[in-house]
Amino acid sequence: MTAPTATDDLWLRRYRQVADPAVRLVCFPHAGGSASAYLPFARTLPDFVEVLAVQYPGRQDRRQEPFLESVDALVDHVLPALEPWLDRPLALFGHSLGSLLAYETARRLVARDPAAPAHLLVSGRVGPTVPREITTHLLDDDQLIAKVAELRGTDPRVLADEELLRMALPTIRNDYRVAASYTWRPGPRLACPLTVLTAVDDPHVPADGARAWHHRTTGPTAYHSWPGGHFYLNEHTTAVCRVIEDALRPLAAPPRPAPPSVTE
Numbered sequence: 001m002t003a004p005t006a007t008d009d010l011w012l013r014r015y016r017q018v019a020d021p022a023v024r025l026v027c028f029p030h031a032g033g034s035a036s037a038y039l040p041f042a043r044t045l046p047d048f049v050e051v052l053a054v055q056y057p058g059r060q061d062r063r064q065e066p067f068l069e070s071v072d073a074l075v076d077h078v079l080p081a082l083e084p085w086l087d088r089p090l091a092l093f094g095h096s097l098g099s100l101l102a103y104e105t106a107r108r109l110v111a112r113d114p115a116a117p118a119h120l121l122v123s124g125r126v127g128p129t130v131p132r133e134i135t136t137h138l139l140d141d142d143q144l145i146a147k148v149a150e151l152r153g154t155d156p157r158v159l160a161d162e163e164l165l166r167m168a169l170p171t172i173r174n175d176y177r178v179a180a181s182y183t184w185r186p187g188p189r190l191a192c193p194l195t196v197l198t199a200v201d202d203p204h205v206p207a208d209g210a211r212a213w214h215h216r217t218t219g220p221t222a223y224h225s226w227p228g229g230h231f232y233l234n235e236h237t238t239a240v241c242r243v244i245e246d247a248l249r250p251l252a253a254p255p256r257p258a259p260p261s262v263t264e
Contacts, residue, residue, distance in 0.1 A: 010062060011081035012256040013053045021050035022252035023089045023118060024083065026105075026106035026245065028098030030087045030124070030231075032148065032168065034059045044241040048252040052085060058171050058185070063135075067174040071182050075104045083108075089118035089251055093244065094235060097179045099125035103216065106128060106190055118251055120190060120217070123197040124230055127203055127212030134180035137173050140176060144169060177178075190217040197240060198225045199232035222247070 009011035012026075013035040027038040027044070035053035044050040056074060057065035068074050078101070082090065090109070094102030109116040126132065138148055145165060194217045198210045214221040224243050226236045233240055 002051045004254060009081045010057075011055060011086075012057055012085075015039050015051065015053070018047055018050035021088055022048040023037065023091055023248050024050045024052055024085055025091045025093055025248070027051060027053045028092070028105075029054065030096035031099055031179055032135070032172035033095075033098070034173075036060070040237045041093075041120075041241060041244070044238060046245055049245070049248055050088070054098075056175075058174065059168075063144070068178070069173070069174065069181070070099055070178060071104055074101055074178070077106055078105055086116075090116060091119040091248055091251075092117050092120065093112065093121040094125070095123040096125050096151075097175055099123060100128060100260065102137040103128055106192070107187060110188070110190060114191070117192055118138070119247055121187055121195040122213060123233065123240075124199070124202060124205055126145065126209030127216060128182075128184040129215065130209045130212050132175060133260050137176035141166070143168055144173060148172060148227055158232055189215070191219050192217060193219045193247065194221045195243065196221065196223045197243065198223070199227055199228045199230065201228060202232070204230055211244065226259035 014081060015038075024076060025041070026241050027035075027041060031034065035055040038085075039050060040054040042053070045051060056068070068077070082105075092102040092106055094100070102120060106120050108115050130203040136144065139147060194213060196210050196213045198205050210223065226232045226239065229236050
């Protein structure tokens with residue numbers, strides 16, 4: 001199968017092509033985020049990993065497209081976009097809202113292939129069964145701007161440009177609305193390995209909430225934490241990529257040769 005080019009689908013961005021990847025890592029952005037948030041991953045991860053970053057509608061080159069207003073609606077569109085890339089194992093990574101999208105995409109992939117995904121990595125989000133009351137989308141514009149600035153996940157140049165910031169607010173508000181509307185539905189647990197990444201000082205992800213993720217898979221679960229707040233990824237990109245590399249390294253290992261047959 002010939003892999004599609006980076007422009008074949010609006011939903012996925014491939015910033016660095018890998019000739020013969022052992023695994024593809026599909027990355028889901030946070031609320032208000034875009035595919036370009038994962039450009040550092042594409043630059044840092046080794047050549048056995050090819051990064052595909054999801055681009056939600058309503059931002060950057062998709063700015064003129066209408067928003068989608070639920071996790072399910074976004075997953076409905078992501079799944080067919082992934083079809084051409086299934087010639088390699090897929091691992092899924094998400095940060096914050098992206099963790100929910102990665103998890104729900106993983107659940108849907110299992111329905112078509114019990115061996116998929118090869119790994120799920122979730123960051124900056126409590127387990128999907130942990131109750132959360134999200135009201136950020138109900139804030140007025142000034143309050144929402146203050147909230148975004150407090151999280152320190154937005155480019156300071158955007159925060160300093162009021163016109164640009166006002167243009168971004170509808171996207172940010174809609175993404176928080178998507179997160180607020182999410183309700184976990186019971187179903188079979190995943191079977192893949194799970195890696196949970198958090199920050200020590202993230203008020204949105206207490207340790208017990210992060211550990212609730214282990215109930216969502218029968219596979220092994222690993223936990224990693226760094227100093228910093230909700231957007232610790234920006235400060236610890238190299239260390240985070242090292243954890244991702246180690247988690248996915250088994251997928252790059254050559255298969256063990258079959259033992260010799262025994263004849264009498």
